Amino acid sequence: MEDLLKEKLWFYIIHNNPDLMFTLQEDYSVLDYLNEKISSVKPILDDMLSDDTPQYIIEEICLNVLTEDLKPSRFLYIRSLLSDEFEKTYAAFQESGILTYEVINLIESCRPIFETIGFTKENEEDPNLRNALIGQIADYLN
Numbered sequence: 832m833e834d835l836l837k838e839k840l841w842f843y844i845i846h847n848n849p850d851l852m853f854t855l856q857e858d859y860s861v862l863d864y865l866n867e868k869i870s871s872v873k874p875i876l877d878d879m880l881s882d883d884t885p886q887y888i889i890e891e892i893c894l895n896v897l898t899e900d901l902k903p904s905r906f907l908y909i910r911s912l913l914s915d916e917f918e919k920t921y922a923a924f925q926e927s928g929i930l931t932y933e934v935i936n937l938i939e940s941c942r943p944i945f946e947t948i949g950f951t952k953e954n955e956e957d958p959n960l961r962n963a964l965i966g967q968i969a970d971y972l973n
Contacts, residue, residue: 832876832889837865839890840897847904850935872896903955905945909964910934916965920972940971 841861844852855861869876872893879889913934914921924930938945944963954960 832880832886833869833873836869836872836876836890836893836897839894840865840868843894843898844901847898848901848906849931850906850938851901853935868897903950903952905938905941905950906934908950908955909937909941909968912961912964912968913937917968917972937968937971941967 844855855864875896876889876893879892910921910930913924921930924933941964944960944967948954948957948960948963950960
């Protein structure tokens with residue numbers, strides 16, 4: 832079960848937080864990260880296994896806990912802003928195969944805004960955050 836959770840967590844990271852994926856790979860710390868995360872849900876996992884909880888429920892509950900600090904995804908948010916507000920640039924990045932790379936660069940460029948305003952589920956729709964990020968993306972692209 833632990834290996835399955837590691838696989839599913841890694842799959843989630845690849846698709847929702849590729850910036851984290853690249854950082855972990857650069858540092859050669861993928862396994863350490865995954866093992867640490869799985870250790871954090873081990874008590875819950877053990878309790879549910881001993882209670883004969885169905886596997887799909889165990890997976891869902893554990894993955895919700897494992898991915899809680901990875902949400903909302905800055906990567907998906909920036910990619911969405913790029914797609915909505917800078918359509919031609921988005922298409923050009925996608926066609927040339929550098930979309931993921933450029934979105935990760937944009938996340939880094941926008942880091943001060945994310946840190947100043949914050950980025951949580953509660954303020955994900957904040958127009959001030961959105962406008963500040965759009966301005967920073969425009970600066971990055973020029």
